[in-house]
Amino acid sequence: MTDQKLNTVAQLRANGTFLSLSRQQAALFAQPLDFILDNGTKVIVPCEGIIVFEPATISNKDIVYSCGIHGNETAPIEICDELVQQLLTEKLRVVHRLMVIFGNLPAMDIAKRFVEENMNRLFDGEHSNPDVPQNAERVRAAKLEQEVRAFFMAPSLNKQDEQGARERFHYDLHTAIRDSKNEKFAVYPFTPGIARKPEQVAFMGACGVYTILLSNSPTTTFSYFSSKHFGADAFTVELGKVHPFGENDMSRFADARKTLTDFATNPVFQLPDYDSDKFLIYxxxxxxxxxxxxxxxxxxxxxxxxxxxxxxxxxxxxxxxxxxxxxxxxxxxxxxxxxxxxxxxxxxxxxxxx
Ligand SMILES: [Zn+2]
CATH class of the missing domain: 2.40.50.630 (OB fold (Dihydrolipoamide Acetyltransferase, E2P))
Known part of the structure; x- marks a missing residue:
């Protein structure tokens, strides 16, 4: 490792500031980086804003949390930033493979939903639509797809004779632009030919989300991409209304923060049973x-x-x-x-x- 890489690893391990380094010194992550923590967790940084944690003993679950696909949706970014900090500084350790994605770093810097284009309309290949000029958001969406594919389809874990052996999850975390009668809600992407899973809806409930919108057509969202291509249990999760960094009442996100953290780090994580009376399904x-x-x-x-x-x-x-x-x-x-x-x-x- 070069001195600069060693220095970057030392900074990450000392204070866990992966997001701020990604935003302020993205060049540090121009080349992929990997290292192993004292607790045996392998950390892989394929590029700025994307970080993977692999436990020493690999389970059958692969989890993706993405946030900041819209740059001004700060509460989920703060939740993911805190989780990454706790993992890097070994206050917590993963029990499943976990990829955390901070989507649109330039949009975060200008506190806007996007710079040129809504990134959550660019997935499932739309980023490379030949009829539309390229821009930074299209390049980034393609990169996110590439890294999610590499994560879910890691050759060492996806041997041909083990088809379907791995469970995959992708929760794409957002906050809404306007108030909502049901403050938190989640979009369950179109899953043609596959029954919706009550236990996944129960997971949303554990995150404090009791309104579920069933999508019934293909779309170009990030969660649909993971559902369609990798059979991931995926949701676009809207956790409340947009506020600037540091101005979120984080108590309103306590359930989501706890459940997302527990799912990745608690070896005895248990979901409540699905209770249809608690949910509004549309x-x-x-x-x-x-x-x-x-x-x-x-x-x-x-x-x-x-x-x-x-x-x-x-x-x-x-x-x-x-x-x-x-x-x-x-x-x-x-x-x-x-x-x-x-x-x-x-x-x-x-x-x-x-
Ligand atoms: Zn959003």
């Missing part, structure tokens, strides 16, 4: 894309996610077209009239069961 009814420049939403900026409307209510309109509630209780999620033409401006959802 499925997507309409995906409304903005197709004209005059697209507008027919409700106020401050109407929360999951606010519901009567059948016939006009959610949105644009030249030549109205978008109408098809049933009573149809609710809105992720409204944003300021997206590019051709992009999703609104989802509507209706109650269902698992």
């Amino acid at each position: 499925h997507v009814n309409q995906v409304i894309n903005k197709s004209k420049g005059d697209f507008r939403l027919n409700f106020d900026e401050d109407v929360p996610n999951f606010a519901d409307f009567q059948r016939g209510f006009v959610f949105a309109e644009e030249s030549g077209r109205q978008y109408v509630a098809e049933q009573d209780g149809e609710a809105i999620v992720f409204p944003n009239a300021n997206v590019e033409i051709g992009q999703r401006a609104l989802l509507t959802v209706v109650p269902t069961t698992l």
Whole structure:
């Protein structure tokens, strides 16, 4: 190892500041780095903002936590930063392989959702769409996919005669732009041909998330990518509303922090049983894309996610077209009239069961 690498490893082990080094001195991680902690954990840094912990004894679970895919969604970044610090300084140790991803470092630096483009629309290959010019977010999305694939498909752990032997998990952690009637909620990606898992919904409950949105079509989100390609149990988890770094009331994230930490580090981690009475489950009814420049939403900026409307209510309109509630209780999620033409401006959802 070069002196500079030794120095970087020493800094990481002394104070665990992987995220701040990634943000402030990304060049330190221009070449992959690996080292072993005193407790036997192997640490691998493939590039800035991505770190892998492997226990001395490998279990059958591989876990990915990603955060900061949107740079201003600070609470999950703080949760992951703290977990990484505790692992590097050996206050905690992993019992399963764990990859922690800090997604959009330049967007964090400017405290914005993104620099040029919403990264969570760039997965499952969209980053390389030949019809769209490249940018830093597209390059980064491709890199994240490459590293997640390398992590889940590590050749030494995925021998041909052990198909399906490994359990894979990916929780992509976010906070929402607007208030939500159900402050925390999670999107369960489309899993064609595979039953939804009650125990995964119970895991969301243990994270304090009791509203689950079942997606029923392919998409270009990070969690869908891991679900589709690696059979991972994956969710996009919305943990509350966006606040600046250091201004989050972290007590509101205590359940998520504890459960995510326990899952990776507690050898006797136990989930509560799934109790359907505790959850609100929705499925997507309409995906409304903005197709004209005059697209507008027919409700106020401050109407929360999951606010519901009567059948016939006009959610949105644009030249030549109205978008109408098809049933009573149809609710809105992720409204944003300021997206590019051709992009999703609104989802509507209706109650269902698992
Ligand atoms: Zn987000």
